[in-house]
Amino acid sequence: MNWASWSDFLAMGGYALYVWGSYGVAAGLIGVEIILLKSRRRAVLDRIRGGGTGDRP
Amino acid sequence: MSQPTLVVGNVNWFRYASPQAFYPLAGTLVPWFAWAAAVCCIAGLYAGFFVAPTDHQQGDSYRIIFIHVPAAWMSMFIYLVMAFWAGLGLVFNTRLSHIMASALAPTGALFTFIALWTGSLWGKPTWGTWWVWDARLTSELILLFLYFGFMALQSAIDEARRADRAGAVLALVGVVNIPIIYFSVKWWNTLHQGASVSLSSAPTMAATMLAGMLLMALAAWFYSIAAGLHRARSIILERERNADWTVQLARKGRP
Numbered sequence A: 001m002n003w004a005s006w007s008d009f010l011a012m013g014g015y016a017l018y019v020w021g022s023y024g025v026a027a028g029l030i031g032v033e034i035i036l037l038k039s040r041r042r043a044v045l046d047r048i049r050g051g052g053t054g055d056r057p
Numbered sequence B: 001m002s003q004p005t006l007v008v009g010n011v012n013w014f015r016y017a018s019p020q021a022f023y024p025l026a027g028t029l030v031p032w033f034a035w036a037a038a039v040c041c042i043a044g045l046y047a048g049f050f051v052a053p054t055d056h057q058q059g060d061s062y063r064i065i066f067i068h069v070p071a072a073w074m075s076m077f078i079y080l081v082m083a084f085w086a087g088l089g090l091v092f093n094t095r096l097s098h099i100m101a102s103a104l105a106p107t108g109a110l111f112t113f114i115a116l117w118t119g120s121l122w123g124k125p126t127w128g129t130w131w132v133w134d135a136r137l138t139s140e141l142i143l144l145f146l147y148f149g150f151m152a153l154q155s156a157i158d159e160a161r162r163a164d165r166a167g168a169v170l171a172l173v174g175v176v177n178i179p180i181i182y183f184s185v186k187w188w189n190t191l192h193q194g195a196s197v198s199l200s201s202a203p204t205m206a207a208t209m210l211a212g213m214l215l216m217a218l219a220a221w222f223y224s225i226a227a228g229l230h231r232a233r234s235i236i237l238e239r240e241r242n243a244d245w246t247v248q249l250a251r252k253g254r255p
Helices: A006-014 A016-050 B013-017 B019-051 B060-092 B095-127 B135-156 B160-174 B177-187 B207-239 B244-252
Strands: none
Touching: A006 A016, A006 B060, A016 B060, A016 B095, A016 B207, A016 B244, B013 B019, B013 B095, B019 B060, B019 B095, B019 B207, B060 B095, B060 B135, B060 B160, B060 B177, B060 B207, B095 B135, B095 B160, B095 B207, B135 B160, B135 B177, B207 B244
């Protein structure tokens, strides 16, 4: 085990800003992509269901 | 003209070149790849933070490697796959090929940005600078612009077929950048270090570090496949929104 305590883990040997800045932004952006993927699917299904496009006879 | 067939195990796999047939297949695959990505990610983070030791030179800043290298690999590999589908679409005029190319671009851009961002945060403590205009960093930045250019070009053209072909040409021209990124650390004197892991020689890093990195690379692969297939399904629905099968499918609920 590398870490004596939680605060030791969070401190990352003095590199907390760089390490957590990397992982935090990466996780955040992947989370955003997952939300966008789901909302794109919901939007197109709603559009088809609503038939609001007007170009269907 | 007869339909092409590729029969393996009583299934004609070319059937899945049709968006309507591919849609449910992709839907079955997405959760498997998503869960595989989650499991590999948790295992990789555990190995990276709790098993792999602190580096005697770089301290704990080196732990950025577990996100940086998989993201950088993925950024290049997704581009190659995207260009492959784009080329296939140009040659055979298959709609699904272009759909796959379009579905991969945003995820490729995401990993390119993550590679640049984490590289910058790693460069500061190890090189003393957030950014330098060296060959590796500059060519990776060009890769990000290629992804953006592909997406912008496609969305600027209303007619799907023309947008597909224009995007495909751009994607294929941009392929030349991939070997430049990969070999930049050999061809030029760069601040960026050479490859620690390559196909031609033994890795120059501790086994536990390598295990964490490879697990995270697997997670990135599985995630990209899941995201690509999921987005491809949405694009299929968008393009076929007036077809009977999509209308029936949407009315049924959310299969």
